[in-house]
Amino acid sequence: MSEPVVQHTSQSGSTPSAENPGKLVQASGIAAPFQDAIKEAIQARVDQGKSRPKLVGILPTPSPPSVAYSEWTRKACEAVGIEFEIWKTWDDSVEVKEEDHKGTAPDFDLEADVEDLIIAANADESVHGIMVYYPIFFGRQDTYLQQIVDPRKDVEGLHFSYCWNMYHNVRWISPSKLGNAPGTTRELPEERATREALDAEQVPPGMAKSILPCTPLAMVKCLEAVGVYDRELPYGDRLFGKTITVVNRSEVVGRPLAALLSNDGAKVYSVDIDSIQEFNKRAVEPSSEPQGRARSEIVKKAHAQNTASQLRPHHVVRNCNMTAEECIRASDVVISGVPSANYKIETDWIKPGAVCVNFSSEKNFKPDVRTRASMYLPAIGKTTIAMLQRNLLRLVEYRELSEGPSK
Amino acid sequence: MSEPVVQHTSQSGSTPSAENPGKLVQASGIAAPFQDAIKEAIQARVDQGKSRPKLVGILPTPSPPSVAYSEWTRKACEAVGIEFEIWKTWDDSVEVKEEDHKGTAPDFDLEADVEDLIIAANADESVHGIMVYYPIFFGRQDTYLQQIVDPRKDVEGLHFSYCWNMYHNVRWISPSKLGNAPGTTRELPEERATREALDAEQVPPGMAKSILPCTPLAMVKCLEAVGVYDRELPYGDRLFGKTITVVNRSEVVGRPLAALLSNDGAKVYSVDIDSIQEFNKRAVEPSSEPQGRARSEIVKKAHAQNTASQLRPHHVVRNCNMTAEECIRASDVVISGVPSANYKIETDWIKPGAVCVNFSSEKNFKPDVRTRASMYLPAIGKTTIAMLQRNLLRLVEYRELSEGPSK
Known part of the structure; x- marks a missing residue:
């Protein structure tokens, strides 16, 4: 990335209004420079006589958003030279009604079918990356499936190990140790990159x-x-200095996103159906004793040990008594990913000049959002696919680090 | 276990009624023979000059059910010779109100404190087993914490690897491979025990x-x-031939339980807030094509590969159009674990002579349940603690297999 695609105008420019609406920003423009870099990197591999990376997209059901997303993935992969295969659970030559996938048929076995495909893709050496078009069952059954994908092929970064790394700001990993338990062999203190190495983007030997x-x-x-x-x-x-509201606290997007943004210095309100939490970057100095509660000696000792070995999360979470409206009114950026057609953020709540981003497949903002927002991103899917492709290249690197350079 | 603690009388005995209620069965009697065997095994270790196994119970909040459960664990461990330590997040010398743990204090950092304790226990070589008194946050944040416990110390068996093994009827594992992804190194076909070895309880070399x-x-x-x-x-x-209803489909208890019971041949109705599913044992012969839907070639191929390597789940799940009442009326056994004081199963729904088991900390059955049930188990916590202790001994075995016999 060299220059911002769009200059942030809300501070200097005029306040948005019905006559002078904020900018509509498309994710495709943001994704373009990343895709150029990915295309170049793949061409360089091919020029060295190496294979093209291969991505498999597992399509559990013919739900229209999943099918559409898989087609975008295909186009985006063709554009950069990634080999892409869609593995569907059903046979297209037989007419499929979406209801048939809801699973009342006597031999319905969707979870086992998806598992079969994941396991086959884990075992297939020609496959470098696996993605699954969620949601399938919604909720924890999907979380279970996400853990079955080999972390060495998990382009979506949904494996527990990657969430852990993100929460703890673990930037460099030894691919051969992926999946080990924290505190044991996952991350030894001497393997943690120093702040200086991090700033200089120096990769410790054998790590990625x-x-x-x-x-x-x-x-x-x-x-x-x-x-x-x-x-x-x-x-x-x-x-x-930025205040950001994220509506949605799933383990897949909302909670990691709140952590990531707070690690970069923002105050983040994380709004979900049942509660609101505030995420802040952890202070370098140990925090004072929480009010009305004293930490036990054993926690203090563990805390000190883990601080020394850089194993503490880089953010602090606390419950928040504000309402969603109060959070949104206070926010410079409002991000929403509620998977419901009925959920709409009141345009009145948006601070004039704020940036609004929707990552739900439904529209969580009202059509007049740009009368308040200085910028509105209606979707980020194309950038997500570019990040998925970047992750794929990184997984190819992991494999080469673990096994030596491959054809 | 030699003889059943209680004979099942509903088939031969008289039908329960208000005058002739079914039996009240306490879990302590069921746990006793297991505890005797555990005590003996630990004494045998001590006689060989080996250390007593050490269990750490992490107590995140002073919620009364968690504190009570931790005290039962302590007593049960003292009774069999297991060293037990409770690691609390708070200091008892400072008065704690339960509300203080709800996390509105500015420096509230409960998740990080629990993580600190888990990581310290993972790293502490003197600790053989770790349990955490859930629920803390309810929902997926707890699921995340469950993955942080080293599977080599996970007495509760909540790590993804153990659920996977259960769903796939994987009975023997190589402790050094715990946590690897399925289809790669988790389970190679040649390592799967044969049905004969399984029946004879023969342990493959290097496995447990x-x-x-x-x-x-x-x-x-x-x-x-x-x-x-x-x-x-x-x-x-x-x-x-048995029909069983399980009310609750959490990833921690309800879903694994439904799978376990269906693997043993029962038809299981799994009832949860939003849906009812039916679990049945998978037929040995490949199932016929599901109605209204044809499997894709790639699923059939993956299916065949995974069947050959015994990597398919041993149960089949399908959605069910029956109501909870219809499921319960059809059931020989009704099991309930709804964490709400307001949820009560109608006694009228229970088939006369059925067995009823409650595993919630709340009472999910009404006081007159034994006017219909031939047997009623109001709680199973003491048996759960005995299984936890058995798991602890198994983890000690894992460590000795990985590292050679230890003192």
Whole structure:
């Protein structure tokens, strides 16, 4: 990324209104420079006589948003030279009604079919990356399936190991140790990169950059592109002074995103159906004793040990007594990913000049959002696919680090 | 276990009524023979000059059910010679109100405190087993924490690897490979035990029996003890002909339990807030094509590969159009674990002579349940603790297999 795609105008420019609406920003423009770099990297591999990376997209059901997303993935992969295969659970030569996938048929076995495909893709050496078009069952059964994908092929970054790395700001990993338990062999203190190495982007020998969950990562890239990140500030503080509301606290997107943004210095309100939490970057100095509660000696000792070995999360979470409306009214950036056609954020709640981003397949903002927002991103899917492709290249790197360079 | 603690009387005995209520069965009687065996095994270790196994119980909040459960664990561990430590997040010398743990204090950092304790326990070589008194946050944030516990110390069997093993009827594991992704190195076909070896309880060299999630396992032991399992039938079919309703489909208890019971031959209705599913044992012959839907070639191929390598789940799940009432009326055994004081199963729905088991900390059955049930188990916690202790001994075995015999 060289220059922001769009300059952030809300501070200097005029306040948006019905006559002078904020900018509509498309994710395709943000994704373009990343895709160029990916295309170049793949061409360089091919020029060296190496194979093209191969991505498999597992399509569990013919639900229209999943099918549409898989077709975008196909086009985006063709555009950069990634080999892409869609593995469907059903046979297209037989007419399929979506209801048939709801599973009342006597031999319905969707979860086992998806598992079969994941396991076959794990075992197939020609496959470098696997993605699954969720949601399938919604909720925890999907979380279970996400853990079955080999972390060495998990382009979406949904494996527990990658969330852990993100929450703890673990940037470099030893691919051969992926999946080990924290505190044991996952991350030894001497393997943690120093802040200096991090700033200089020096890779410790035998290590590679950790995958990040691709939707939260795409969101960061979008916010960077529209100028929400302040490049004048040091790395890790570039959202300093910004207040951001994220509506949705799923383990897949909302919670990692809140953590990622707070790690970059923002105050983040994480709004979900049942509660609101506030995420802030953890202070370098140990925090004072929480009010009305004293930490036990054993927690203090564990805390000290883990701080020394850099194993503490880089953000602090606390419950918040504000309402969703109060959070949104206070926010410079409002991000929403509620998977419901009925959920709409009141345009009146949006601070004039704020940046609004929708990552739900439904529209969570009303049509008049740009009468208040200085910028509105209606979708980020194309940037997400670009991040997925970047993750794929990183997984190819992991494999080469583990096994030596392959054809 | 030699003889059932209680004979199952509903078939031969008189039908329960208000005058002649069914039996009240306490879990302590079921747990006793297991505890005797555990005590003996630990004494044998001590006699060989080996250390006592050490269990750490992490207590995140002073919620009364968690504190009570931790005290039961302490007593049960003292009774069999297991060293037990409670690691609390708070300091008892400062008065704590439960509300203080709800997290509105500015420096509230409960998740990080629990993580700190888990990581310290993972890293502490003197600790053989770790349990955490859930629920903390309810929902997926707890699921995340469950993945942080090293599977080599996970006495509760909540790590993804153990659920996977349970769903796939993987009985033997190589402790050094715990946590690897399925289809890669988790389970190679040649490592799968044959049915004959399984029946003879022969352990393949270098392998040990897989941990099972301890609440579902305790439920099986309770149902065996009260005679629901038919010992005349071959292993794996001992629930043949039984219909069982399980109310609750959490990833921690309800879903694994439904799978475990269907693997033993029962037809299981799994009832949750939003849906009802039916679990059945997978037929040995490949199932016919599902109605209204044809499997794709790639699924058929993956299916065949995974069947050959015994990597398919041993149960089939389908959605069910029956109501909860219809499921319960059809059931020989009704099991409930709804964490709400308001949820009560109508006594009228219970088939006369059925066995009823409650595993919620709230009472999900009404006081008159025994006017219909031939047997009622109001709680299974003591059996769960015995299974947890058995799991602890197995983890000690894992460590010795990985590292060679230790002191």
